[in-house]
Amino acid sequence: MSQELQQEQQRVNQVIGIIQDQINEYEEATARRRQEVVDIRKHFWEDVTVNTDNFDDFLETIISLRQQSEVLSLSQGSHRQSSKRLSQLQRMQDVPYFGRIDFAEEGMNETECVYIGVSSLTDATGEKFLIYDWRAPVSSMYYDCTPGPAEYITPGGPIQGTLEQKWQYIIRSGVIQSMFDTRLTIGDEILQQVLGQSADTHMRSIVATIQQEQNRIIRHDSARLLIVQGAAGSGKTSAALQRIAYLLYKYRNRLTADQMLLFSPNAMFKSYVSNVLPELGEENMQQVTFQEYLNHRLSSSFDVEDPYTQLEYVLTASEDPNYRVRMAGIRFKATKAFFDRIQSCRQALEQSGMVFKDISIKGKTLVSAEEIMERFYSEHTTLRFANRLEKLSDWLKELVKEAEKAERRKPWVQDAVELVDNDEYQQAYAHLRKKHGLTEESEEDVDLELVRKELARRIVSRKFKRIRQQIKDMGFIDTPAIYKQMLVSHPTDDEVEGAELPPEWNEIGEMTSQLIDQGKLLYEDATPYLLLKELIEGFQTNVSIRHVLVDEAQDYSPFQFEFIKRLFPAAKMTVLGDFNQAVFAHADGTDDFGMLAELYGEEQTDAIILNRSYRSTRPIVEFTRALIPNGEEIIPFDRNGSRPVLTRAADAEQLHQSIREKVNQFREQGHRTVAIICKSAAQSASVFESLHDLEDIKLVTSGSIEYKQGIVVIPVYLAKGIEFDAVIVYNASDEEYGEESLRRLFYTACTRAMHELQLYSIGKPSRFVQEAASWIAVDSIS
Numbered sequence: 001m002s003q004e005l006q007q008e009q010q011r012v013n014q015v016i017g018i019i020q021d022q023i024n025e026y027e028e029a030t031a032r033r034r035q036e037v038v039d040i041r042k043h044f045w046e047d048v049t050v051n052t053d054n055f056d057d058f059l060e061t062i063i064s065l066r067q068q069s070e071v072l073s074l075s076q077g078s079h080r081q082s083s084k085r086l087s088q089l090q091r092m093q094d095v096p097y098f099g100r101i102d103f104a105e106e107g108m109n110e111t112e113c114v115y116i117g118v119s120s121l122t123d124a125t126g127e128k129f130l131i132y133d134w135r136a137p138v139s140s141m142y143y144d145c146t147p148g149p150a151e152y153i154t155p156g157g158p159i160q161g162t163l164e165q166k167w168q169y170i171i172r173s174g175v176i177q178s179m180f181d182t183r184l185t186i187g188d189e190i191l192q193q194v195l196g197q198s199a200d201t202h203m204r205s206i207v208a209t210i211q212q213e214q215n216r217i218i219r220h221d222s223a224r225l226l227i228v229q230g231a232a233g234s235g236k237t238s239a240a241l242q243r244i245a246y247l248l249y250k251y252r253n254r255l256t257a258d259q260m261l262l263f264s265p266n267a268m269f270k271s272y273v274s275n276v277l278p279e280l281g282e283e284n285m286q287q288v289t290f291q292e293y294l295n296h297r298l299s300s301s302f303d304v305e306d307p308y309t310q311l312e313y314v315l316t317a318s319e320d321p322n323y324r325v326r327m328a329g330i331r332f333k334a335t336k337a338f339f340d341r342i343q344s345c346r347q348a349l350e351q352s353g354m355v356f357k358d359i360s361i362k363g364k365t366l367v368s369a370e371e372i373m374e375r376f377y378s379e380h381t382t383l384r385f386a387n388r389l390e391k392l393s394d395w396l397k398e399l400v401k402e403a404e405k406a407e408r409r410k411p412w413v414q415d416a417v418e419l420v421d422n423d424e425y426q427q428a429y430a431h432l433r434k435k436h437g438l439t440e441e442s443e444e445d446v447d448l449e450l451v452r453k454e455l456a457r458r459i460v461s462r463k464f465k466r467i468r469q470q471i472k473d474m475g476f477i478d479t480p481a482i483y484k485q486m487l488v489s490h491p492t493d494d495e496v497e498g499a500e501l502p503p504e505w506n507e508i509g510e511m512t513s514q515l516i517d518q519g520k521l522l523y524e525d526a527t528p529y530l531l532l533k534e535l536i537e538g539f540q541t542n543v544s545i546r547h548v549l550v551d552e553a554q555d556y557s558p559f560q561f562e563f564i565k566r567l568f569p570a571a572k573m574t575v576l577g578d579f580n581q582a583v584f585a586h587a588d589g590t591d592d593f594g595m596l597a598e599l600y601g602e603e604q605t606d607a608i609i610l611n612r613s614y615r616s617t618r619p620i621v622e623f624t625r626a627l628i629p630n631g632e633e634i635i636p637f638d639r640n641g642s643r644p645v646l647t648r649a650a651d652a653e654q655l656h657q658s659i660r661e662k663v664n665q666f667r668e669q670g671h672r673t674v675a676i677i678c679k680s681a682a683q684s685a686s687v688f689e690s691l692h693d694l695e696d697i698k699l700v701t702s703g704s705i706e707y708k709q710g711i712v713v714i715p716v717y718l719a720k721g722i723e724f725d726a727v728i729v730y731n732a733s734d735e736e737y738g739e740e741s742l743r744r745l746f747y748t749a750c751t752r753a754m755h756e757l758q759l760y761s762i763g764k765p766s767r768f769v770q771e772a773a774s775w776i777a778v779d780s781i782s
């Protein structure tokens with residue numbers, strides 16, 4: 001061991017000793033604070049004087065209750081903080097830091113050695129930093145600068161100086177495995193080691209090896225919208241997650257994890273990324289899929305199609321007679337023009353076009369739809385739309401109230417009163433006694449006739465409950481009918497700016513209307529329908545979310561982005577995606593996020609491009625980038641590996657046999673995750689059926705919620721955002737992947753591979769593979 005390494009190891013030992021001391025202190029403090037919380041909870045009511053005899057006593061009780069709650073919440077807060085710090089320290093025990101910069105600040109005599117780790121550590125005095133948090137201002141130089149003149153930005157302004165040295169360490173269980181002076185090493189040894197590891201069931205944090213261009217994303221903090229367009233495997237998801245950790249650190253006094261929301265592509269991805277923030281000592285942000293949100297809002301009224309069913313249709317139903325119409329609908333309903341059309345349709349509803357539903361009870365109409373319409377378009381017409389609806393709703397409530405009163409006198413109600421059971425009678429009776437201020441000692445009693453009236457009121461009120469709820473929920477508006485009407489009528493089309501309708505518009509309208517009548521909402525209609533509903537009934541916005549991140553953003557339509565923006569009016573947005581992986585039909589032909597510049601305006605929009613790809617070995621990236629236009633712009637990280645291999649099989653049987661052998665070979669090579677990637681869910685199911693004899697093989701479906709190690713059969717679109725040690729592309733033939741529209745799907749499949757990529761084809765290989773033929777080895781089945 002060199003002398004330098006020995007000295008560094010001594011420092012690591014010292015720091016670990018200090019960490020251990022602090023762990024002991026925090027263990028004790030955490031246990032003590034926990035006990036405090038338990039005690040306060042146990043004796044909560046003993047310390048509150050409850051007295052409600054008169055107003056002053058009542059007020060005092062409230063004040064005392066509030067004080068006690070504050071004591072409890074303070075105590076819980078300090079327990080939470082100390083247990084958070086305890087787990088940070090425990091994590092630091094094995095790997096206290098991963099980097100060091102020696103920085104000579106201008107005007108200072110001494111060079112400071114700044115050690116960088118996942119969290120800060122000071123000595124016992126609290127004055128001297130032994131480790132700096134990777135998110136601290138000074139740490140930015142570790143990621144951004146090479147030795148030489150350097151600066152970092154603090155809240156008080158820039159600090160300049162000279163970065164004399166930069167070191168990287170690999171420490172495991174408190175022992176330095178290796179350390180590199182970055183001036184002397186060529187290439188990035190540590191990144192080589194990290195990327196060479198096996199795929200994990202959970203994504204790892206990348207703080208030790210964040211690259212300069214990724215650091216720009218992580219620390220970006222100016223515009224309202226940050227757009228990141230990056231090649232497959234360039235670290236978009238990683239940057240997004242470390243960015244969340246960074247913002248939580250920078251704004252720790254005013255931003256919490258539950259104010260940050262990540263839109264994820266699917267449930268499996270959610271679980272895949274769920275460990276990164278806890279690993280960095282932060283709480284997880286909120287995560288949701290767009291589909292979950294749509295279901296939450298619409299599933300009580302419709303059977304809402306999910307995006308994968310839509311995609312499955314696009315991929316497999318080209319023979320369907322409605323295919324052309326549906327495809328045209330999918331494309332148009334994704335556009336900003338359709339968004340604008342819905343907005344102007346809502347505007348037009350101020351003059352005419354609202355459709356209402358009868359309000360009826362047990363088959364008898366109380367107020368007809370025509371009456372409601374007449375009232376809406378004749379009264380309060382100068383008010384704002386939302387206020388007009390409110391007035392309309394008040395009017396309906398009044399009518400219902402009158403109807404209830406009249407109903408109470410009907411003979412059936414009188415009969416029902418005679419038949420009430422004892423419990424109900426007692427409840428009505430007790431209610432009246434209380435209402436009249438009668439106590440147990442009172443000599444007076446309530447009149448029997450009053451009890452009968454109260455019972456009649458209750459019986460009728462129960463009967464009208466559904467109607468009252470319907471009015472409260474604005475259920476008297478027939479939104480599906482208004483939506484259908486907007487699709488079929490087109491007199492105003494020419495007036496709507498930019499709303500050039502597709503030639504299939506009439507057929508699209510008919511098809512959609514029929515489905516809506518059956519209670520079904522296609523995926524492409526779900527957001528537009530919800531927008532219309534919100535514009536009519538009032539937008540349910542969420543102002544508590546301060547930051548929204550959208551991963552795999554190429555899968556969202558411009559329409560959906562407009563919607564997300566309206567939904568979170570107080571949030572900044574980070575959008576990350578890769579149009580070469582756009583598999584949904586609405587994105588056909590789009591190849592950048594240009595359309596998003598309009599969202600907040602150019603001044604409020606910044607864009608960063610990531611061209612370096614880290615996931616796959618150099619030979620795999622050389623092959624995959626040849627599959628797409630302008631692929632030469634993608635720069636592979638220089639990690640060696642074998643070339644992707646194409647094997648031609650004569651038929652399915654030969655293909656399956658060859659896959660079995662390949663899987664076993666991959667296993668023997670030590671690969672823990674092997675994905676057999678198929679074009680569609682239908683193909684995955686049938687491949688799984690044929691290969692089910694392979695040990696430990698699993699089928700991934702849209703319902704799968706966890707990424708498991710082993711052999712998986714998976715449709716491409718569910719493998720998005722995820723990676724595997726080895727990927728087998730099932731039947732990359734021209735028959736399967738012959739159409740230009742499948743290029744992006746095919747590219748997505750191939751870019752999931754970290755170390756090995758094997759393609760099979762029955763018959764002629766896909767034209768995409770042929771175009772990239774010089775980057776692939778061709779194998780024959782022996």
Ligand SMILES: Nc1ncnc2c1ncn2[C@@H]1O[C@H](COP(=O)(O)OP(=O)(O)OP(=O)(O)O)[C@@H](O)[C@H]1O
Pocket residue numbers: 191194195204206209210211214230231232233234235236237238239578581614615720721722723751
């Ligand atoms: N700076 C880095 N240090 C270490 N590993 C990195 C770094 N950047 C990216 N990686 C690794 O590269 C792989 C791909 O990263 P990530 O999934 O974030 O990329 P992506 O751009 O979201 O990919 P895709 O669009 O293909 O889903 C991951 O294994 C990630 O850990």
